[in-house]
Amino acid sequence: MKNIIYIISVLSLFGCAKEEAIPVIVDFDVEVFNNDFSIPVQVVFFNKTEGGEEYEWTFKGGTPSRSVNRNPGVIQYNQKGAYTIELTATNEDGSRDTKTLEIQIDDPVIVDFEITNLVDNFSPASYRFQNNSSGADTFLWTFEGGIPEISTEQNPGEVIFTESGNHTITLQVSNGRETYEQQKIITVAPFLVSDFDFEVAFDDDDFQIPAHVHFKNRSVSATSYEWRFEGASSFMSTEENPEVIFVQEGVQTIHLTVSNGKETKTISKQIEFFKNTNLRELKDVRFGINTAHITNSIGAFYSTADRKIYAKNEITSDIEKRIDLPFFGLSDTFTRNRFVSPDALSGTTFDELTDPKKTIFINSQELCGCSAYLTVTEFDSMVDDTLLESLTIQETPGGLQDFDDTLAPRIVLFKTQDGKKGAIKIKSFIRDGQQSYILTDIKIQKGSR
Template sequence: MQNITLNKILLTFAIFVSSLQLTTAQQQVTNALVTTYPYTESFEESTNDWTLNVGGNDFNWARSQSGTATKATEGQYYMYIDAGSSSNLNKKAAFQSRTFDLTSLNKPSLVFAFHLLGGATSIGTLEVEASTDGTSWTKVWSTDGNTTTGSGWTAPMPGHDNSWKEAVVNLSAHKSANTQLRFVGSATNIWANYIAIDAITITEDGAPAITGVTPSGGFLHSPVTINGVGLTGNGSSLIEFNGAAFSFSTAQGPYIDYTYINFSILVPEGATTGKVTVTVDGQTATSMTDFQVPSVVTTFPYNESFEAGDAGSWKRNGSDPWYRREGWHGEPYWSTKPHKPSKGYSYITLMGNKGKKGSLISPPVDARKLKNPTITFDYHMGIYLYYTDSSSPSILTLEVSKDGGATWTQVWRKEHTHQEGNPNGWTTASVSLKGHSYAQMLLRFSGTRSNSWNNDISIDNVTIEEVPVLGQPVADFKVSSTEIWEGESLKFNNESQNATSYLWKFSRGYSDQTSVEEHLTVKYDIPGSFHVILIAYNELGQSTAKTMAVTVKARPKLPVADFKVSSTEIWEGESLKFNNESQNATSYVWRFTAGYSDRTSMEEHLTVKYDSPGTFYVRLIAYNEFGQSTANRMTITVKARPKLPVANFKVSTTEIWEGESLKFNNESQNASRYEWRFEGGDIFTSTDTHPIVKYDTPGFHLVKLIAYNDQNQTAVKYMRISVLKRATARTTSNTTTTIATVDVKVYSKTGALLKTTKIAENAPPAKSLKGLQNGLYFVHVATKTGVQKYQIMK
């Protein structure tokens, strides 16, 4: 069994061999091979290689525009059978397709629209059959048309009323390089039954397909219904009218209604005559015929006398019964018709039974360039003398819309209850549209026929043109403000009445000037008080004037926000003062961050302490007395404060023998480089982290370590090393050895005796200078062999 969804009605179809008996020769119809998909067919030009005269038919399908009391779902034409004709009762008719190469499709699917209408107890059956060899046929879909009982046209069962439905048939089981389809209609023994098909699509299963666009044309913002399958209505579909996209979120409003198979939307801005497309998930369905968008009327005088087409360039509202008639023929009510058209050979009339209503809508009209656009038309409202009814008048109204037909404003109305004057004559009406001149104005005639028998409402010779306004002119104009700043412009909007020409007189700080434009725009560059005069003239040269004073104020100087700071890069914990140097300002607002939430201040100058490292902004807004403002911004970088270095080192001992070496173990902290200085060592300076120094000279020697961090901040540590002469004995716990010494006298460079001291016999003479300032000294050392004199620079 195969389940197929039809407009939310689930039908179940069995696959079995059709009972329509056709001979092999009769079944093999030669036609062009179809290889490109999606394939669409709506029979607008012809049957397009589909076969009507299928062998074995009791009668044939027909191509029509009005065979089943309805219109085509796509375009103007469709295929149908009169299953209730007296000559077709209990008979069958097959309508055979071209040959399809379906091998390029993954899951081929048939989509089509069908229409069953009938009465009594049964309509008949519609079947779809498929063949891969042109000889054997398999039924893949069918439906019948059971209705409720009754005479004439009865209320149909759901799914079989006077409307088109959609069907989707999976053709995967019949996928081949030579697949053919045929629609088989079977009549019952009941009269007045119709079966129709239209809008056939063969495409990939699940792809969108359009089966109808209703109506087939429309104006900007007019409602349109798109029927089909595989469409979505949640805003994910892209709907375009010849490339102009409909938006679900525009000011036109969201889509009006949505079901599984249709959109009801509005014709979008920019739409022109062409195809309608719906794109879902990258797959596009295209209408089979063009959607007609009337051109905007911009040339005047415009005239429509309904000489051609359904209603000339006007449109009936849906199926409203306005019809074009020629001469006096075709008007059904013999004593109420006009004798002849008001102009040309045709006129438009409201048909139908008594009390019938109908509307006739114009193409869009842009009459903004006309000063007094006026519509003139001839109308005829006749009621047969013996059928007058004052309680039920015939009514004809004229309405105007500025929003594509969403709302209407009545501008003229006529009620008619009895025969007036010559029943064959026309009456002319003229209506000014001056207050309704829009970019896309629509006009609508709406008629309601009297409940009396034999009455008509007819229209002819509709003209839109400029009609001169006579009468005393009234000069008037408006402006957004009469007080502006120098350098600004003002537009003076002319709202004069009964005027055909204008003269402006004005000054803007120079000599007086004039203009004959309808509206005036003036730029005022100089402060002061100025007058504007408008003189309005009618066609007779009569005039009136209006004067207005304009005050132009000297433009204040704009404030200039500016501030300075000593540095834009500081250490954490430091403060910055922002010195306000703004000009032409009376108040200030500071906005800044300092490691926490945003802050503000209205002080003139600003001092901020930054406790956290990071990048922060400072913004100053300067205002003048008129509230005008400018702003300036600066970025501050706050650096994390470095840790100070700590110089430290250790040795295994501070007392060694001459000729021995010491390793200095560096234990400094927060340091990245070092500088050592050694007195009496084999090296005087070093940048090693842990240097090793040999001491060959006995005595006391100073060691200095300078530790640097990354910012070249320093710390220093000193240590004294004692170097002993190897002949010198050290004190032990048992014995004491006395070190031999010599007497030393130290003199200044002037010869003054500065000090007398003793040093070790083998110590260098410079040892005697300990405690003295740097400078030049004379040292006398008393040795066993005599006094040794030295000149030493410390």
């Protein structure tokens, strides 16, 4: 009886309860990839709806444009515009809710600009800037070192740069949500400087006229040149690096005026030229004995054209043709010494030369039996080639004789194949074993008369 009463009571309780419907509350979040609203734009939607069981998404202008999934995945927008996103959710209780959201899709923001140099890049340098950007509506230009230094115009006017060097140009563009920038560098040339160096030709390095001088332009930011020369065969030149022959003695002035179309500057320098003595003096020339020459420590073959002594390992087929003064010193005792014609090396321990020159030597003036004779005093006092020109230098058996070290200083006369006369003053005999040598001064005509 008690059980029957309990069942009736329970049934009465449930019969009195009222069922309530579950409400649908729609909500969702939106996330734009990389926060980039410039097409193409990819958007992800996160459904936060409560109470929903079925969903209807519509994406106007999107791909795809519809979805019935709770979370529809990635939606892509490929055209600029304002688009509505709508989510409707329902459940089996008949509850329904909708939420809409508008999203703004922008054109892509592209930043780009061109630079035009109006005249040239010499200070003051003027430039114009062409804005090729797109998708932006605000602009900020920064011109490092420029006048003006900042502009917010889409295409700024002329900008002037007065300081030389590199200047960074920055363009920053924005569409209100995204900002991009680009930088480029312009180089303003240094201020105009007028300057030059000069180099005298090898054979004219004593500055005796006529002297060939090559001028090396060291000017900065110059586009035109005007040279003026005193005492030269040419009075003026517009070449960048002219070569000029000076024909007058004394201090001569060289003027260089340069311009770049904006500035003009002039510099002047002086060079002193001397009377032509037709005499070249070569000091402290060392001729090694044969062992020094062969072991390449001190050469024994001299070229008057090169003004250089050569050891065995330095002599090439080209150098062989320029050797004038070979010296043969038998040993460090200096008992047998002589200068030998390049074409007569067979009587020495030296290798013979290919296509050798012929040089006449008077090694022993005291044994020569000829009229040519030059004293040490006369050698030292020579300031031109007058004495040498007056000598008749001939080859004789006596003049070819060896000499020893009992007389120092002593004079050896010679005449080269091209007719130049000269004299060698042997100042001392230096004993240093296999590296022994004679120390000499040489005076030779620059050219035969």
